[in-house]
Amino acid sequence: MPPRTRAAVASVTAQNNPLSRTVVTMTTKDSPPPKKRQRTTQLVNNPTSPTSSILKPVLSRELLPPTLSFSLRDAITHLSKVDPRFTLFFEHLPCRPFVHLEAIDPFRTLVTSIIGQQVSWLAARAINNRFRALYGFDPESKDGFPSPEVVEKEDVMRLKSVGLSTRKAEYVISLAQHFTSGQLSNELLHYGTDEEISKALIAVRGIGQWTVDMFLMFSLRRPDVLAVGDLGVQKGLLRWALSAHGALLKKTVLTSKKGKGKAKVVETIQTDLDTVVRESTPEQKTSDIFPPTPSTPTSSSHPAALVTPDDSAQTVKIPPTPNSPILPSETARIPSGTLPTPTPQSMLEPLSGNPDWNPNIAVPLPDGLTLDVLKARLAGKKVKGGMYLTPKEMEDLTQGWRPYRSLAVFYMWPAAEES
Numbered sequence: 001m002p003p004r005t006r007a008a009v010a011s012v013t014a015q016n017n018p019l020s021r022t023v024v025t026m027t028t029k030d031s032p033p034p035k036k037r038q039r040t041t042q043l044v045n046n047p048t049s050p051t052s053s054i055l056k057p058v059l060s061r062e063l064l065p066p067t068l069s070f071s072l073r074d075a076i077t078h079l080s081k082v083d084p085r086f087t088l089f090f091e092h093l094p095c096r097p098f099v100h101l102e103a104i105d106p107f108r109t110l111v112t113s114i115i116g117q118q119v120s121w122l123a124a125r126a127i128n129n130r131f132r133a134l135y136g137f138d139p140e141s142k143d144g145f146p147s148p149e150v151v152e153k154e155d156v157m158r159l160k161s162v163g164l165s166t167r168k169a170e171y172v173i174s175l176a177q178h179f180t181s182g183q184l185s186n187e188l189l190h191y192g193t194d195e196e197i198s199k200a201l202i203a204v205r206g207i208g209q210w211t212v213d214m215f216l217m218f219s220l221r222r223p224d225v226l227a228v229g230d231l232g233v234q235k236g237l238l239r240w241a242l243s244a245h246g247a248l249l250k251k252t253v254l255t256s257k258k259g260k261g262k263a264k265v266v267e268t269i270q271t272d273l274d275t276v277v278r279e280s281t282p283e284q285k286t287s288d289i290f291p292p293t294p295s296t297p298t299s300s301s302h303p304a305a306l307v308t309p310d311d312s313a314q315t316v317k318i319p320p321t322p323n324s325p326i327l328p329s330e331t332a333r334i335p336s337g338t339l340p341t342p343t344p345q346s347m348l349e350p351l352s353g354n355p356d357w358n359p360n361i362a363v364p365l366p367d368g369l370t371l372d373v374l375k376a377r378l379a380g381k382k383v384k385g386g387m388y389l390t391p392k393e394m395e396d397l398t399q400g401w402r403p404y405r406s407l408a409v410f411y412m413w414p415a416a417e418e419s
Contacts, residue, residue, distance in 0.1 A: 171206030236412030
């Protein structure tokens with residue numbers, strides 16, 4: 001066989017070989033990898049192993065594997081012990097980012113995040129499709145995305161032709177340059193600490209702390225992220241704390257008889273919930289499909305919280321959230337299905353019949369943060385900057401959630417809204 005023919009055959013064989021891509025092999029059931037490869041994968045899933053820092057699998061350039069760096073069962077047990085109300089949430093509202101595990105393309109996810117800033121989901125989806133089509137990918141298909149090596153050489157004007165603003169075009173090119181230079185890499189995003197990853201991402205133009213927090217939680221599935229700047233999380237934690245101490249007012253609905261101006265207050269009736277404590281852990285599911293993230297536009301969406309506290313002397317701009325007026329210059333979008341629906345208030349109420357229930361353990365109130373102060377905050381008397389809670393107050397209220405605050409934070413969004 002001529003050399004050129006042999007090379008072509010070898011290339012095709014390599015492409016079709018399931019062992020040629022480590023990430024796919026690690027998660028594919030039909031073609032189990034060799035025993036040596038399996039042992040290496042186990043080290044990744046067990047970061048406490050003394051040799052895990054030495055033997056690491058070679059990651060794909062495109063995808064991060066759909067794995068957890070912690071035990072989901074341990075996280076559920078810990079949070080449910082601190083606050084038994086979490087048992088209801090884990091049972092009725094699966095913690096999607098940590099149960100439905102999906103492979104992640106970090107460059108694609110972050111580019112999509114930048115594209116989606118300050119625009120509606122319809123506009124973001126259209127721009128994203130045109131961006132991919134610019135490099136020959138079918139906009140009707142989800143497959144394919146340009147590499148950082150290609151994008152870093154792109155011209156700003158050419159990116160503007162698909163709908164990106166000048167600033168966003170510069171952000172996307174800057175992000176690509178950080179990947180090609182090695183400042184951002186799959187190895188860093190997979191093995192780095194939260195602090196190392198945050199520092200590397202913040203260095204990219206167009207990426208702020210809220211985007212970093214959401215990326216750590218929803219894409220990298222890091223277990224101990226507290227999004228202190230998110231108004232939705234702040235309000236949810238505020239209602240969570242008030243309810244734990246029996247100080248959250250029950251929801252009432254104003255109705256009026258037809259043809260008359262007087263309103264009648266009708267007490268909301270909540271349906272009974274199954275409060276049986278179960279030891280089962282939600283089944284983890286894996287998929288190679290790119291997951292929707294707080295920055296990935298899908299068929300429908302609602303405004304996201306985008307508040308980043310700033311300790312500097314500069315004025316802090318408070319972006320819109322599901323709980324604050326929308327400011328067009330500070331808008332991002334969260335796809336529907338990313339977060340659970342608003343929580344029935346009955347799921348927040350104290351579990352007085354549970355022998356493990358103790359409101360002072362579930363949500364201990366720090367000095368100076370009384371129930372009256374919390375009720376005033378919920379009524380609209382917020383702290384300077386328009387926040388429901390300060391970062392320090394959030395840290396104090398959630399100390400018991402460590403080291404699994406990400407999972408608890410996930411449930412603060414639905415807790416923020418009344419169903």
